[in-house]
Amino acid sequence: MLKENGIDFITAHNGGIQMYAGLGNLVGWGKTAKHIAYVVETKGLKYGDYVLTSSTMDFADEEGFDHYNGAKELWDEAMAMLTVMENE
Numbered sequence: 001m002l003k004e005n006g007i008d009f010i011t012a013h014n015g016g017i018q019m020y021a022g023l024g025n026l027v028g029w030g031k032t033a034k035h036i037a038y039v040v041e042t043k044g045l046k047y048g049d050y051v052l053t054s055s056t057m058d059f060a061d062e063e064g065f066d067h068y069n070g071a072k073e074l075w076d077e078a079m080a081m082l083t084v085m086e087n088e
Contacts, residue, residue: 003044011054012071015064017078021046036078049079 007027009020016031019039028039045051056063060071067073 003046006044006046007040007051008046009052009054010057010075012056012060012063012065017071017075019043019051030078033074033077033081036074037081040078040082 005021007019007021011018011020013029014031016029017036018026019028019030019036021027021043027043028036030036030039057071057075059068061068063071065071065074
């Protein structure tokens with residue numbers, strides 16, 4: 001899943017997560033763990049198993065999530081889906 005031009009930055013936005021591969025290069029947006037996992041599987045991650053995050057991920061309730069931690073939980077759910085897929 002490691003790719004030189006992979007996703008390196010994420011933000012919470014409109015109840016979902018925006019994924020970037022480089023400054024200002026939006027490569028995907030997802031509102032479900034399944035969609036986010038698909039984008040990550042397709043685009044890969046630049047740094048392996050982590051990404052840099054915007055402060056919107058810490059204050060997701062200001063970006064359309066029910067709880068301040070909602071975006072992190074959604075991202076973690078998507079990453080768990082990818083782990084399961086890799087182990088099959």
